[in-house]
Amino acid sequence: MEMPAPDQFTLSRKAEIVARLRAALPADVVIDDPAETRAYECDALSAYRCPPLAVVLPYSTEEVATALKICNEMNVPVVPRGAGTSLAGGALPTADSVIIGVARMNEVLECDYKNRVIRVQTGRTNLSVTGAVEEDDFFYAPDPSSQLACAIAGNIAMNSGGAHCLKYGVTSNNLMGVKLVTMQGDILDIGGSHLDADGLDLLGVICGSEGQLGIVTEATLRILHKPEGALPVLMGFESNEVAGACVSDIIRAGVLPVAIEFMDRPCIRATEAFAGAGYPDCEALLIVEVEGSDLEIEEQLDKILDIAKTHNPVELRRASDAAEAGRIWLGRKSAFGAMGQINDYMCLDGTIPVSQLPYVLRRISELSAEFGLDVGNVFHAGDGNMHPLILYNANKEGDLEKCEAFGAEILKLCVEVGGCLTGEHGVGIEKRDLMSVQFSALDLEAQMQIKDVFDPKWLLNAAKVFPLDATQSRRDGCPK
Numbered sequence: 323m324e325m326p327a328p329d330q331f332t333l334s335r336k337a338e339i340v341a342r343l344r345a346a347l348p349a350d351v352v353i354d355d356p357a358e359t360r361a362y363e364c365d366a367l368s369a370y371r372c373p374p375l376a377v378v379l380p381y382s383t384e385e386v387a388t389a390l391k392i393c394n395e396m397n398v399p400v401v402p403r404g405a406g407t408s409l410a411g412g413a414l415p416t417a418d419s420v421i422i423g424v425a426r427m428n429e430v431l432e433c434d435y436k437n438r439v440i441r442v443q444t445g446r447t448n449l450s451v452t453g454a455v456e457e458d459d460f461f462y463a464p465d466p467s468s469q470l471a472c473a474i475a476g477n478i479a480m481n482s483g484g485a486h487c488l489k490y491g492v493t494s495n496n497l498m499g500v501k502l503v504t505m506q507g508d509i510l511d512i513g514g515s516h517l518d519a520d521g522l523d524l525l526g527v528i529c530g531s532e533g534q535l536g537i538v539t540e541a542t543l544r545i546l547h548k549p550e551g552a553l554p555v556l557m558g559f560e561s562n563e564v565a566g567a568c569v570s571d572i573i574r575a576g577v578l579p580v581a582i583e584f585m586d587r588p589c590i591r592a593t594e595a596f597a598g599a600g601y602p603d604c605e606a607l608l609i610v611e612v613e614g615s616d617l618e619i620e621e622q623l624d625k626i627l628d629i630a631k632t633h634n635p636v637e638l639r640r641a642s643d644a645a646e647a648g649r650i651w652l653g654r655k656s657a658f659g660a661m662g663q664i665n666d667y668m669c670l671d672g673t674i675p676v677s678q679l680p681y682v683l684r685r686i687s688e689l690s691a692e693f694g695l696d697v698g699n700v701f702h703a704g705d706g707n708m709h710p711l712i713l714y715n716a717n718k719e720g721d722l723e724k725c726e727a728f729g730a731e732i733l734k735l736c737v738e739v740g741g742c743l744t745g746e747h748g749v750g751i752e753k754r755d756l757m758s759v760q761f762s763a764l765d766l767e768a769q770m771q772i773k774d775v776f777d778p779k780w781l782l783n784a785a786k787v788f789p790l791d792a793t794q795s796r797r798d799g800c801p802k
């Protein structure tokens with residue numbers, strides 16, 4: 323993956339840039355010691371690393387605005403950062419950039435149960451949003467598997483999803499308003515605590531914009547009443563295709579489980595060795611969760627189990643109590659870590675129409691044989707959001723490039739069957755150069771013109787999201 327060479331003039335002014343930031347911000351906010359900035363050299367796409375010029379960790383929106391204003395005046399590239407768990411390289415710095423991270427801004431600002439909203443600073447982790455309201459029987463629905471670590475900041479920037487988004491929608495469906503600081507240091511309030519804001523849907527533009535348009539420092543999120551109950555069922559199948567067909571049939575039948583998660587044999591085996599969740603040794607398994615009152619749960623489960631039985635499952639296990647339900651989910655939630663223990667892997671993220679699952683899973687295993695790289699599948703099957711994990715050896719020359727070429731074929735396949743390049747991890751650097759597979763030059767131009775408005779000098783996360791050749795003239799046009 324190519325990143326543009328750092329700008330030598332900016333590098334030569336490091337001392338001056340740091341001095342200006344230090345003069346305007348509290349002493350501990352600006353970090354430029356290479357031993358400390360190294361901690362910010364990558365995100366969870368750790369195959370790519372580069373320490374930034376400096377790191378700024380503000381305590382308030384006003385400090386974010388001050389830092390951005392200075393960087394804008396001095397033409398210094400900026401990389402916004404939440405918790406650094408992006409799998410697409412979205413928070414990867416360049417050597418001439420300043421990281422502005424919101425991790426210290428993690429307060430709950432307002433809990434409004436009457437209107438079912440919570441206002442938080444965006445450095446707050448996803449799970450701790452629910453943590454703030456669960457005693458009162460509320461929760462925040464989007465639940466990325468990284469929810470213990472990832473911040474609402476990155477969730478908004480990547481429009482993150484999770485297992486339970488089949489029923490509740492992704493971040494954009496649960497975000498009501500944001501405070502956004504522009505590259506020029508202006509503080510904007512977009513949306514609010516009411517449904518459907520007046521005027522242009524700028525919130526829709528900001529959510530999923532991957533740090534290209536400004537830095538989000540506060541968010542108003544929808545919170546929901548906890549369901550009366552929930553129950554997961556574990557289903558084992560003799561092949562990936564059969565499990566895929568079962569998912570497609572459940573969705574077609576009009577039942578709406580809260581989650582349908584898929585794992586294939588490599589992931590099941592790795593997870594069992596890691597977490598001992600008691601999964602069956604089968605080719606593919608599904609975890610289907612339904613929720614509601616006891617009666618609603620029974621009704622939905624009856625329908626789902628009837629459908630599953632037509633696919634000759636090798637295992638059908640309903641959780642009998644909370645401990646068993648926890649064990650069923652433990653395996654799924656540990657899958658990424660378990661795979662990481664046995665091999666280097668690259669986690670892909672593409673979305674397909676659910677009816678294409680059987681075909682796409684078969685093509686992925688054919689491609690795996692062609693490229694000579696193993697692949698494990700663990701993903702949110704109910705909404706067709708696939709996460710093939712391609713296993714490779716980071717220490718073997720050429721393996722990373724082979725892995726990327728394999729990944730590109732899978733993502734092209736997603737587009738070919740009517741899906742798209744990303745479901746929830748965003749584009750970042752990972753899929754940047756594949757954007758032209760999905761979008762025409764005119765489509766891309768329209769998207770880039772939106773960035774022109776918010777960030778005319780192309781200083782925010784400039785070498786990401788759009789293919790490098792499409793942005794070259796804009797990036798070159800940035801005054802030095």
Ligand SMILES: Cc1cc2nc3c(=O)[nH]c(=O)nc-3n(C[C@H](O)[C@H](O)[C@H](O)COP(=O)(O)OP(=O)(O)OC[C@H]3O[C@@H](n4cnc5c(N)ncnc54)[C@H](O)[C@@H]3O)c2cc1C
Binds near residue numbers: 467468475485659
């Ligand atoms: C083990 C594992 C499991 C995962 N599971 C899921 C999953 O189930 N679902 C899912 O959607 N994702 C998942 N992810 C990916 C990742 O956690 C999400 O993309 C998450 O939203 C990133 O949040 P972050 O705070 O870590 O953002 P970062 O990694 O810090 O940044 C992500 C992007 O957001 C931008 N950004 C950060 N802060 C701001 C801000 N304040 N304003 C504007 N832009 C900003 C960055 O520039 C970057 O482009 C997983 C990651 C890992 C490592």
